[in-house]
């Protein structure tokens with residue numbers, strides 16, 4: 001019953017897509033359990049580069065079932081576009097199953113997302129994909145679930161009702177309103193394509209687990225964007241941590257074996273919110289350029305900074321990480337010395353605990369420790385043994401600081417630039 005979970009341990013963009021692709025070598029089922037098309041998981045296979053937003057990253061492996069679980073918010077029009085894009089490049093999308101319990105994102109959610117960001121005093125810097133408003137509707141118990149894709153008449157009625165409510169709000173705010181029938185036509189076209197993929201994935205997933213199939217849960221975003229554990233309110237609207245896999249997939253915590261945490265050798269963040277180790281100088285720009293740190297979903301330049309061990313240790317603790325996959329080690333190749341944040345100085349007091357308050361984190365000054373760099377190219381390394389001594393020392397210090405062990409190291413975007421550290 002090997003059920004593993006892979007999650008991000010920072011603010012997303014840790015390289016989860018690539019790791020999932022590597023870990024799915026002998027997996028039977030890959031499951032997305034939260035979020036939506038705010039995610040952008042990049043997978044490079046040979047010369048081909050794919051960015052997945054909703055489709056699980058197991059899609060490039062023949063025969064791997066790809067489940068979009070009940071915990072997601074799914075934009076049906078965007079999902080169809082993504083599937084078509086993959087099909088045009090010869091990828092088989094018949095492996096996809098969409099949970100009948102998943103919530104759907106419609107145009108009005110995206111419009112509400114952008115409207116609320118435009119008018120907000122404290123901007124979150126969302127992806128504008130309608131994630132927050134769709135989860136809000138779920139919790140208010142007025143959301144529309146994917147099961148309705150199989151019932152076009154009921155779907156149309158529900159869609160028109162919700163549009164009417166949202167249009168009143170948009171009109172009152174002096175904003176653009178939804179062209180209901182034009183948008184409904186797009187939704188119904190998507191429904192026709194998706195209906196055969198909609199099923200009760202809770203049963204199919206639990207049957208796979210019972211049959212001893214290998215299952216991998218694919219987290220999106222990262223622990224520091226978790227609605228409970230992240231830098232609230234500068235977070236996404238779902239539980240991104242490993243616990244979310246059980247609720248968002250419909251499986252028991254007893255089924256879980258390993259919990260992989262993907263962790264970048266430095267730190268990045270997109271959107272607003274506190275980021276104690278952020279670099280505003282040339283070293284930050286160097287990380288951005290060398291690491292190609294531009295959003296896979298929105299193209300926004302990512303904020304870059306040193307590895308924050310305080311935040312990462314908190315993330316490893318709440319996730320129960322037992323294996324780390326360190327990505328982008330090669331981005332640090334040219335540095336003479338590398339800083340790591342081992343504590344925060346907040347109002348004169350030093351702490352190694354991650355504060356709950358965004359205001360406190362905003363005020364935190366990083367307490368930095370400096371490690372010598374290795375100043376040589378690691379992108380050709382194919383085993384842990386081939387890494388320079390200082391790179392090994394850096395990895396060992398990361399593992400010690402976050403209280404977890406390193407299972408995989410990655411030194412470049414390709415499948416073959418990943419090796420075991422055990």
Ligand code: IMP
Nearest residue numbers: 012038039125126127131235236270271
């Ligand atoms: P939302 O998920 O679109 O509501 O955005 C909320 C916050 O999460 C913003 O700061 C986004 O930039 C961030 N975010 C959402 N998805 C991702 C992701 O996949 N990677 C990195 N940041 C993300």
